[in-house]
Amino acid sequence: MADGGKPPTPEKKSWADVEEEEEAKAKAAAAAEAASSSSSNEPAVDAQAKQIEALSLSVPEEHGGSGGGGDDQGPPLLDDSDESQIQAVTSGGTVYESAAAFEDLKLTPELLKGLHDEMGFSRPSKIQAVTLPMILTPPYKDLIAQAHNGSGKTTCFVLGMLSRVDPNRKVTQAICICPTRELAQQNKSVLMRMGKFTGITCACAIPPAQKDYVPIAKMPKITDQVVIGTSGTLMKWINHKKILTNDIKILVFDEADHMLAEDGFRSDSERIMRDIQRSAGGCQVLLFSATFNERVKDFVTRVIKDGNQIFVKKEELTLEKVKQYKVQVPDERAKIAVIKDKIFEFGQKVGQVIIFVRTKQSTKDVHNALTLEDYVCSSIQGSLDQSEREKIIQEFKNGYTKVLISTDVLARGFDQAQVNLVINYDMPIKFGTRDEPDYEVYLHRIGRAGRFGRKGAVFNLLCGETDNTVMRKIETYFQHNVPEVRNWQSEEDFERALKDAGLVE
């Protein structure tokens, strides 16, 4: 790609510079993107970058058995099929060897104990085998890593943070930024478990529940070695010197494409990034996500110029084990009928269900409609009080509630092994458009089912021509044919679909 007009900058380009460039480019890109649904551009690869190997990253065989309260599933068992490929590109002269065992990574005995005894992992998943050496080997290069939903990305960056922290120094040395409070809490909980025997402490930087509110001035300084949080609160704590940034060695962006998208959290992320890099030079940056659309990929590869990169083609991104279906329904009322009379009839016996809707109001409407029919469910969205959010998530994670209605607050990252059914009550649409799908959100939503290679099913409820257009575009984009449940009134049709998905006998 032409990159001609950039000024000669001897230093590493700052994020602000890249953003300016980005803006200039955006107009041209916007036009191109309209027609880009069939584009199959290769990622722009740095001329100096050397491709080391093309690795197969495929979803593991199911081995967790049915249900079981534990969320301590063993590691994905990755076969060597060519179903899906990831491309690893290294920068500079460092050579990395994929880690066949956690023991190959020079981890402390405490961390190995955490991985084996607490997490129940016996060996690294594919993405872990590839990225962990990149993360843990000096000179600690930055990393952009894309891998499938539920393939074990969290372990990659949590282990990265834990091993780069000096447990003897009671200062913040690692920061992780997430798009939602739920994800921040979930990541903290994974880190606490994995680091159980290390003595490393972690703070969650999210706004407190109302009852726990204290003015920032009265808040004590953070001494935890790891801080995981959402952008607003992290910024606030940094600005008020509650977090000192000069000893930070590693900065992680979870759901990085969203954290760095123009219509996502880019400006917040850049500000935090700048603050940290100003006071802690040479801080390692890790970007992780299951999705990087061409536009974001282009941006992040220019921001993280000197890092290692791993990408997956979008055609390879849908999970084999999660069967997608489309269902034509005449109206909204029929959607409720389908959910309760057809899908729940079988689906609820199987595991837990998440129903995605477009607006906060819709969570309430659908919740009410199902409650009227005597179905027990709960619903969540970002305007609920923090304590309420936590309660609903806790109840769902404990398995007390089987059906959760949600906005896209839970579209990304939410990890609950027992969820094997996802219903798109509303299809995800790009903001400001009528029938342009949000491909990334779609992929993240369906990725809530089929964690770590488990079986799952997705029902897309389509009402009207617009929904059909959206669905068609999604099929084209991922080059994945989505079969139709012929008759929304036919119990047999749904039963067959769930059988094909392997969810009912």
Place this chain on the structure above:
DNA sequence: AAAAAAC
């Protein structure tokens, strides 16, 4: 015509 974060 929005979800998220946060003021």
